[in-house]
Amino acid sequence: MRWGIDISRYDDALSDAQWQMMANNGLSFAIIRACHGVGYTDPLLSRHVGQANKYGIPFGLYQWVDITHNVQDQANYFLRLIETYRPKCAAGDYEQYWTDWAAWNKARLGGGGEVPVMPAEQINAINFAYFTHMRSALSIPLVSYSGAWFVNKYCPQTAAWLGQSYLWLAGYISTPAQAVGWDEFHRIVGNLGSPTFPKGINRWDIWQFSASLPIIGLPQMDLDAIVSEQVFKNLFVIPKIYEPIGGSTGKARVIAANGLRVRVAPNLQAPILRGLQYGTVVEIVEVQDGWAHLADGGWCVAQWLQILAETPPLPPADTTAPAAITNLTAVPGTATGCIDLAWIAPGDDAASGTATRYLVRYSTRPISDQAAWEAATPVTNDLPTPKPAGGAERMTVSGLTPGTTYYFAVRAQDEIPNLGRLSNSPAAIAKAPPPPPLALPRNGKVIAGIGLRVRAAPDPQAQILRTLPFGARVVVVEIREGWARLAEGGWCAAQWLELLTETQVIPPPTPALPRKARVIVKIGLRVRAAPDLQAQILRALPFGAIVNVVEIKDGWARLSDGGWCAVQWLEMIE
Numbered sequence: 342m343r344w345g346i347d348i349s350r351y352d353d354a355l356s357d358a359q360w361q362m363m364a365n366n367g368l369s370f371a372i373i374r375a376c377h378g379v380g381y382t383d384p385l386l387s388r389h390v391g392q393a394n395k396y397g398i399p400f401g402l403y404q405w406v407d408i409t410h411n412v413q414d415q416a417n418y419f420l421r422l423i424e425t426y427r428p429k430c431a432a433g434d435y436e437q438y439w440t441d442w443a444a445w446n447k448a449r450l451g452g453g454g455e456v457p458v459m460p461a462e463q464i465n466a467i468n469f470a471y472f473t474h475m476r477s478a479l480s481i482p483l484v485s486y487s488g489a490w491f492v493n494k495y496c497p498q499t500a501a502w503l504g505q506s507y508l509w510l511a512g513y514i515s516t517p518a519q520a521v522g523w524d525e526f527h528r529i530v531g532n533l534g535s536p537t538f539p540k541g542i543n544r545w546d547i548w549q550f551s552a553s554l555p556i557i558g559l560p561q562m563d564l565d566a567i568v569s570e571q572v573f574k575n576l577f578v579i580p581k582i583y584e585p586i587g588g589s590t591g592k593a594r595v596i597a598a599n600g601l602r603v604r605v606a607p608n609l610q611a612p613i614l615r616g617l618q619y620g621t622v623v624e625i626v627e628v629q630d631g632w633a634h635l636a637d638g639g640w641c642v643a644q645w646l647q648i649l650a651e652t653p654p655l656p657p658a659d660t661t662a663p664a665a666i667t668n669l670t671a672v673p674g675t676a677t678g679c680i681d682l683a684w685i686a687p688g689d690d691a692a693s694g695t696a697t698r699y700l701v702r703y704s705t706r707p708i709s710d711q712a713a714w715e716a717a718t719p720v721t722n723d724l725p726t727p728k729p730a731g732g733a734e735r736m737t738v739s740g741l742t743p744g745t746t747y748y749f750a751v752r753a754q755d756e757i758p759n760l761g762r763l764s765n766s767p768a769a770i771a772k773a774p775p776p777p778p779l780a781l782p783r784n785g786k787v788i789a790g791i792g793l794r795v796r797a798a799p800d801p802q803a804q805i806l807r808t809l810p811f812g813a814r815v816v817v818v819e820i821r822e823g824w825a826r827l828a829e830g831g832w833c834a835a836q837w838l839e840l841l842t843e844t845q846v847i848p849p850p851t852p853a854l855p856r857k858a859r860v861i862v863k864i865g866l867r868v869r870a871a872p873d874l875q876a877q878i879l880r881a882l883p884f885g886a887i888v889n890v891v892e893i894k895d896g897w898a899r900l901s902d903g904g905w906c907a908v909q910w911l912e913m914i915e
Contacts, residue, residue, distance in 0.1 A: 343367070343573050344530045345565045347403070347549060349374035350385045354560045357392065362558055364396040366523045370577045371400040372432060372484075372509075372547075372565065375422045378407030379414045382422065390426050399577035403432035403486060408459055408467045409440055409728055411695055413756075416474040417645075423481075430576045432484035432509060433475060435468045438495040440732050458495070463729050465498035466693060472502060478596050478647060482576050484509050484547065492539030500541030507576060509547040509565075512536030520555035529554070533566055546572045593633070593646040595621045599756070601646075603639035607632030614639045619756070661690040663753035666764035671749050673772045678741045680769045682749060688730030689755045696727040696753040700760075703738060708750035708766040717750065727753065741771035781820070782828060785838040787813045793838075795831035795896070799824035804874060806831045806896030807909040830895050855891045855901060858911040860884055866911075868904035872897030879904045887914075 344367060348355065360368075371393045374383045383389075386402075393400040404419040423431055439445040440457045448456050476483050485503045488511035492499050514533065521529070536548045551564045567573045595601045595617045604611040607629055617623065624636035625646065633643040664687040674681045682701070688694045701724060702708060702717035725736050741747060748768045753761040787793045787809045796803040799821060809815065816828035817838065825835040860866045860882045869876040872894060882888065889901035890911065898908040 342530055342533065343369040343567045343570070345370035345372065345547075345567065347372040347374075347563045347565055348385075348389055350383050352389075352560070352562050353385055355389075355392070355562075357395070359559055360392045360396045360398075364398060367527065368398055369573060370565075370567070371398050373400050373402055373428075375402040375404055375426070376419055377405040378410040379418050386422070386426070399429050401430035401432060401484065401576065402426060402428040403434050403484070405434045406437065406468060406471050408437050408464055409442075409732070411697070411726075412467060412470045413474060416471055416478065419475070420478055423479075428481065429578075430482040430484055430507070431475070431479060432486050433468075433471055435485060435487045435499060435503075436491045436511075438464060438491070440728065457733075459729060460731060461496045461498060463693070463731060464496040467695070467729055468496070468499060469502055470694070472506070474596075476506065482507055484576070486511070486549075487539070488512060489537045489539040492542070497540060500539050503539075504542055504544060507546040507572070508542070508544060509549065510536045510538070510542075510545045511549040513552060514550050514554075516551055516554040520557045522557050526554070526556055530566060546576070591625060593623055593625050595619055595623070596645055596647045601641050603635065603641045605639065607634070607640040611640070617641070660759065661755075662759035663687045663689060663696045663755055663761035664692045665762035666751050666753065669749060669751050669764045669767055671747075671767040671769035673770055674737050674739070675772065676737075676739065677772050677774045678743045679737050679739045679772050680741060680747060680749070681735065681737050682751070683733070683735045684751060684764070686728045686730055686732040686734050687753050687761060692730050695729045696761075697756045697758065698754050699724050699727060699734075700752045700754060701736070701738070701749065703741075703747045703749045705745065705747060707748045707768070708763065710763070714750060714752075714763060743771050744773040746770050782816050782818045784841040785815045785817045785825065786841060787811055787815070787837060788839050789837035793833050795827065795833050797831060797895075799826070799832040803832070805909075807907075809833070854893070855889050857914050858888055858890050858898070859914055860886045860888070860910060861912045862910040866906050868900065868906045870904060872899075872905040876905070882906070 346363070346368065348371060371389070373386060373389045373393065375386055376382045390400065402419075402423060404415065406415060419431070438458050440459050444454055444456045447454050472483075472485065484507040486509040487499065487503060490511075492503070514529075533548065533550055536545055536550065538545070546568050548566045548568070549563055550566055553561050554564055555561060567576070596619070600619060601617045601621075603614045603617060605614060623646070625633045626636050627634035628643055632640045633646055634640055666684045666687055669682065669684040672681050673679070687696060689696050701720040702714060703720065704713065704717040706713065708714055708717050720738055722739075723736055725734050728734060738749070746768050747770075748766045750766045751764045788811070790811055792811060793809045793813075795806045795809060797806055798804075815838070817825045817835075817840065818828050819826040820835055823835050824832045825838055826832050861884070863884050865884060866882045866886075868879045868882060870879055888911070890898045890908075890913070891901050892899040893908055896908055897905045898911055899905050
């Protein structure tokens with residue numbers, strides 16, 4: 342049984358010497374990650390391809406199929422890399438079930454939280470659409486990668502078509518804790534048996550049998566076996582180099598999802614003669630340096646044409662528009678002049694698939710019919726890329742007049758473009774700027790049920806000067822970092838004050854002095870030489886003692902017979 346490896350940027354430690362070691366010990370093939378979704382090319386793709394070529398290892402390329410991206414865009418992105426690197430075969434990696442990458446990564450790293458899962462029907466529809474697109478576009482063998490864990494738990498429907506291509510299954514064997522030598526490794530490979538099959542599947546062509554089998558002299562990596570010598574030849578020996586149009590002339594179909602430009606000459610700078618829609622059948626009379634010369638004049642990029650054995654009927658016209666969005670919501674945003682919108686993705690064909698784009702408009706009147714839609718203002722910035730049907734969409738509309746009420750409507754559009762019907766038209770008020778600073782001084786009322794401590798400074802560790810009872814009236818002369826400075830001295834937490842609207846400022850109470858007072862602290866009250874907790878203690882007054890207060894300053898009372906004590910522990914009496 343032949344063995345191989347599959348590698349990506351996570352295998353950045355493979356040196357030339359290790360490639361040579363593997364080649365010397367029977368490495369027969371490599372499957373290299375080319376890309377992920379749309380726009381992400383594996384950063385080590387060129388290096389891995391170069392090393393495989395250097396040591397004579399035939400290779401295939403694979404793409405992670407992202408169910409949150411447009412299917413045709415993903416396939417076309419992969420096809421461009423296939424044309425550049427010329428693999429022997431190409432594979433689609435079908436194992437994604439989540440719709441939120443941030444939530445999945447958080448859970449994967451132990452952060453917990455719920456991971457949104459796409460319904461099995463949608464997962465199957467997206468992956469099958471990718472599969473059929475690649476199968477029609479490729480001139481090299483197509484391989485499908487998945488595993489029993491994914492098929493059985495998240496998408497049993499894929500079992501109906503995975504076997505229509507070469508099948509690459511993941512199912513790991515138990516591995517020894519210690520690194521093994523090459524003799525033991527070859528014994529393990531020779532006695533593998535078969536992987537665990539998904540329900541509904543009973544065959545395999547490539548088996549990713551380990552991600553952790555330690556081999557002396559090598560880092561841990563994904564290891565694969567191939568079922569037979571004939572399958573190995575079919576995938577890695579017999580296939581010709583990929584040619585997007587088969588290297589021949591004749592009838593061909595346009596497979597570029599967004600259409601194909603025909604130019605005056607085989608040059609991207611040449612003037613454009615016309616555009617060809619997806620599915621258009623043309624006649625090729627010549628192929629030159631990646632350009633196809635058409636019978637009715639002009640040149641186009643050959644990779645976007647698929648040679649046909651005979652002229653087929655045109656694909657059926659797509660007349661099904663995306664469904665109307667009925668759950669659009671609008672709320673004031675977090676920034677001035679903004680409103681946040683949210684809705685559920687409708688799909689490409691009614692409520693299935695993935696739409697191509699969204700159209701969003703707003704008005705100061707409800708957008709309830711086509712005339713109102715035409716009169717509304719289009720939103721051109723920060724429009725989200727549509728998610729598959731059922732996905733949660735969010736966006737922020739900015740640049741609105743603060744404090745103004747706006748109505749919104751959203752419509753989805755497919756690639757034809759069929760335009761979905763009008764959504765519901767919710768309204769929201771654009772976020773207004775924060776109110777101006779409070780005019781001070783202002784009257785305030787204590788709303789803390791157990792009373793409110795007044796401190797010598799705006800600091801929870803500062804000296805307590807006194808306690809204000811619930812409902813007490815004060816005058817606030819300054820607010821700073823959540824603290825209120827009172828006209829009669831001291832600071833208290835501003836959250837426990839209700840600022841009143843009356844304009845008349847209540848003057849601080851000024852009790853008539855001298856005045857009799859009773860000590861109300863049970864353990865007695867210390868009298869100090871000055872109004873300071875660090876001042877010398879002159880004497881102590883017992884609970885209930887009667888004293889004569891001649892002055893009150895900053896929470897301290899001066900007694901007629903000398904000394905100062907904390908006024909909060911005195912009860913004024915007649």
